[in-house]
Amino acid sequence: MATEFKSKAIVIDDKIVEVFAPDGEIFSLLTRIGMYTNEETRRYELHLVEYVFDKNFSEDKEIMANTIWRDLMLNGITFMGLSSGDRQGERTRIGNKIREIREVKGIEAKDLAKLANVDAANLSRIEKGKYSVGLDILSRIAFVLGHQIDIVPTQM
Known part of the structure; x- marks a missing residue:
């Protein structure tokens, strides 16, 4: 070939x-x-x-x-x-963090999706770590949650 x-x-x-x-x-x-x-x-x-x-x-x-x-x-x-890929752990960690922040703030998933202009089904997949989210979408979600994306050292 x-x-x-x-x-x-x-x-x-x-x-x-x-x-x-x-x-x-x-x-x-x-x-x-x-x-x-x-x-x-x-x-x-x-x-x-x-x-x-x-x-x-x-x-x-x-x-x-x-x-x-x-x-x-x-x-x-x-x-x-x-395998599920070598980035599955990061997708899961980020998704869990988004869900945690959303729940602490008392925001329904459908409302976060609407405000961030993200399909509700995709937000669900992001929170479950099943979707490789791009920087633009991640930035919109973070903004709606009152956060920003930051580069921080990995905790050892």
Whole structure:
């Protein structure tokens, strides 16, 4: 396959392939692609994985994961599992903080969504850590809550 993809899949070992999604997030795929002795077959399947990730890339990681599962199976890629990405912890932490601030201030989720001009379903996914929120949306939510986004050192 001569096609170049935004996603990049690499074999880590016999059972793991890491996929760098277009936004730089890293997903691990439990598959046997690394066990193939035929390099051409290995490259072909890695390109199929890259194609599937490019085709299904979304800021909504829950939808993205579901469509990737389906399309990997439809394209004949044998796999047993897919990680939630290496940024899931941060999405969850940020979403929990937004919910916590909103609840302390006594603001209903639907009202926050309306004031921040965010779809209520997306706000719910953000609060649950299932949506990779962009800086513009995060800034609007923070402003409505009376906060600002700040760069602070990670607490160790």
